[in-house]
Amino acid sequence: MTALTAVSGRRRRTDRAARGVLLALTGVALIPLVLVVYYLLKRGLGAISWDFFTTDPTGSFLGDPGGIKSAILGTIEIVALATLIAVPVGVLVALYLVEFGRGKRFGNLVRYFVDVMTGVPSIVFGLFIYIVLVTSSFVGVGFAGWKGGVALALLMLPVVIRSGEVVLLLVPDGLREAALALGAPRWKVALRVVLPSALPGLITGSLLAIARAAGETAPLLFTSAYVLGTSFNLDGRMNSLPLQIFSDVGQAQDRLVQRAWGAALTLVALVLLLTLIARLFQRRNRYT
Amino acid sequence: MEAGSLRLPPGGRSLDERSPASRAADPFFRWGLTVLATLVLALIAFFFIFLVSKAQPALSKFGLLGFVFKDNWDVSRNIYEAWSLVVGTIVTSVIALVLGVPVAVAAALYVTELCPARAKGALTILIDLLAAVPSVVYGLWGVFVLIPHLKPAEQWFSDTFSFLPFVGGSVAGPNVFIAGLILAIMILPIVSAISREVILTVPRDHKEAALALGATRWEMLRIAVLPYSRSGIVGASMLGLGRAIGETIAVTLVVGNAPNVPHQIFDQGYTLAAVIANEFGEAANNPLHVGALIAAGLVLFVLTLAVNAAARAIVNRTVPA
Numbered sequence: 105m106t107a108l109t110a111v112s113g114r115r116r117r118t119d120r121a122a123r124g125v126l127l128a129l130t131g132v133a134l135i136p137l138v139l140v141v142y143y144l145l146k147r148g149l150g151a152i153s154w155d156f157f158t159t160d161p162t163g164s165f166l167g168d169p170g171g172i173k174s175a176i177l178g179t180i181e182i183v184a185l186a187t188l189i190a191v192p193v194g195v196l197v198a199l200y201l202v203e204f205g206r207g208k209r210f211g212n213l214v215r216y217f218v219d220v221m222t223g224v225p226s227i228v229f230g231l232f233i234y235i236v237l238v239t240s241s242f243v244g245v246g247f248a249g250w251k252g253g254v255a256l257a258l259l260m261l262p263v264v265i266r267s268g269e270v271v272l273l274l275v276p277d278g279l280r281e282a283a284l285a286l287g288a289p290r291w292k293v294a295l296r297v298v299l300p301s302a303l304p305g306l307i308t309g310s311l312l313a314i315a316r317a318a319g320e321t322a323p324l325l326f327t328s329a330y331v332l333g334t335s336f337n338l339d340g341r342m343n344s345l346p347l348q349i350f351s352d353v354g355q356a357q358d359r360l361v362q363r364a365w366g367a368a369l370t371l372v373a374l375v376l377l378l379t380l381i382a383r384l385f386q387r388r389n390r391y392t
Numbered sequence: 393m394e395a396g397s398l399r400l401p402p403g404g405r406s407l408d409e410r411s412p413a414s415r416a417a418d419p420f421f422r423w424g425l426t427v428l429a430t431l432v433l434a435l436i437a438f439f440f441i442f443l444v445s446k447a448q449p450a451l452s453k454f455g456l457l458g459f460v461f462k463d464n465w466d467v468s469r470n471i472y473e474a475w476s477l478v479v480g481t482i483v484t485s486v487i488a489l490v491l492g493v494p495v496a497v498a499a500a501l502y503v504t505e506l507c508p509a510r511a512k513g514a515l516t517i518l519i520d521l522l523a524a525v526p527s528v529v530y531g532l533w534g535v536f537v538l539i540p541h542l543k544p545a546e547q548w549f550s551d552t553f554s555f556l557p558f559v560g561g562s563v564a565g566p567n568v569f570i571a572g573l574i575l576a577i578m579i580l581p582i583v584s585a586i587s588r589e590v591i592l593t594v595p596r597d598h599k600e601a602a603l604a605l606g607a608t609r610w611e612m613l614r615i616a617v618l619p620y621s622r623s624g625i626v627g628a629s630m631l632g633l634g635r636a637i638g639e640t641i642a643v644t645l646v647v648g649n650a651p652n653v654p655h656q657i658f659d660q661g662y663t664l665a666a667v668i669a670n671e672f673g674e675a676a677n678n679p680l681h682v683g684a685l686i687a688a689g690l691v692l693f694v695l696t697l698a699v700n701a702a703a704r705a706i707v708n709r710t711v712p713a
Binding site for chain 1: 414415417418420421422425426428429430432433435436439442443446494495496498499501502503506507515517518519521522524525526527528529530531532533535536537577580584606608609610611613614631634637638639640641645665668669672673676685686689692693696697699700701704
């Protein structure tokens with residue numbers, strides 16, 4: 105038998121160097137996050153005050169630019185509407201895929217096209233809603249908050265379906281079989297046994313979809329459009345945080361740019377809050 | 393069913409008969425859900441057909457090939473040939489891949505294989521957080537932080553390495569490199585997350601066998617982990633590519649929006665998604681212009697579709713859904 109030889113110096117150095125490079129690149133991956141957060145706080149905090157949240161943008165270029173009240177409320181309204189559409193439909197389609205579509209050709213077809221939908225760029229959804237709902241006359245021509253909501257719902261739908269499917273699949277078949285053996289009909293098993301036991305996971309998926317939708321700009325550009333005032337009329341133009349930022353970035357005026365940073369900080373805080381809540385629900389998931 | 397043959401107590405119901413009304417709802421439930429799923433399919437079909445039909449004015453005037461492969465996007469003369477936009481889209485996405493993928497894969501390797509267990513959770517969350525920053529915020533940051541701060545460095549690079557292809561000449565403020573850099577940051581979390589999943593599927597045996605044969609940790613990664621997960625990582629990168637191709641707002645803000653084929657990476661450019669975002673407002677009253685923008689959307693749609701389909705095929709081969 106030969107004695108074990110130590111790892112040669114060259115190999116050890118290569119190993120150390122390679123591990124160092126991997127560590128360094130991981131550090132590089134974190135730089136943008138640090139920088140974005142740093143600049144958001146540095147430039148955004150200065151903009152934030154009570155008035156910032158309680159006044160509408162004035163549209164004045166040189167004078168007082170106003171706050172972002174209409175944008176915050178608009179984002180909440182539009183995203184709430186999108187959630188009301190996308191979450192029930194998405195969860196039910198996921199339920200179909202898991203309860204009836206497993207291993208079936210049709211189920212796989214739906215699954216495939218849902219994946220296709222995930223990859224569709226958000227601007228294309230906006231384009232689609234623009235053609236179908238904004239320019240054609242069957243629902244009334246013109247920009248409207250609800251049309252933006254529908255565009256966001258289309259964007260959320262595949263995310264809700266796919267994440268829903270994953271968590272519904274985790275519900276053990278034993279649970280379904282037990283309920284069926286007790287004589288429960290399929291619909292009752294699906295709605296009263298499977299859905300409740302997957303609830304935390306479904307909430308996580310939905311919240312992540314909402315967080316993604318809340319930050320989307322492109323689908324809203326020509327569906328709900330930019331407007332100054334606060335509106336609670338879903339059939340009229342409606343402001344939103346991303347569009348407020350987009351509109352302010354293009355202005356060569358420091359106070360407007362500062363408002364953009366403040367609005368961006370607000371938006372990121374909102375999205376992070378949603379992500380955080382989603383993570384908390386993920387912890388409560390029984391089946392992982 | 394056998395239950396019917398069991399002796400029932402007087403007045404009892406067999407299992408078959410149990411709550412017949414409620415069982416009768418089963419087929420409706422099933423068909424209801426099926427119809428809903430079919431509607432989603434119909435929606436996608438409708439989506440595609442509608443886009444094609446509305447893009448007709450532009451496609452019939454310039455021809456599909458002319459629209460995609462000729463370079464002349466001139467709104468004032470009502471000519472829409474999108475080659476410069478296609479090139480801009482591809483160039484920015486490729487820059488994003490070149491910059492983003494190595495970092496994303498390295499981070500995935502480090503987090504899954506090398507980092508101390510305590511740091512694993514925190515690192516994963518931090519990298520995933522990059523995905524939580526909205527596109528428009530990256531755009532804002534790009535315009536007011538990246539562009540001004542990187543310009544001197546870009547000019548230095550351009551002057552020093554002008555012998556390289558696609559480098560040299562004066563640096564524009566907003567340019568395709570900056571757009572690619574922002575896209576790299578935006579695709580980093582998704583590429584890294586999927587790569588992590590793929591790397592986690594490498595069998596423990598393979599890694600332990602490599603280590604038992606005396607491999608160092610890096611050699612273990614190189615001979616056991618990377619070959620096994622290579623195709624999955626390629627798939628992850630292509631999903632990132634799909635994301636980069638369709639990304640709109642951040643790119644619109646930093647790419648320069650000049651409909652010319654960029655000659656070097658610090659030139660201004662334009663992308664399919666950005667042109668839609670920018671020109672839709674002014675196009676409303678010009679059916680040809682609207683048609684051209686929708687055709688641009690269609691090209692974008694088909695491009696992302698092809699990339700994503702290929703990516704899914706590759707990823708699914710390695711990670712069973």
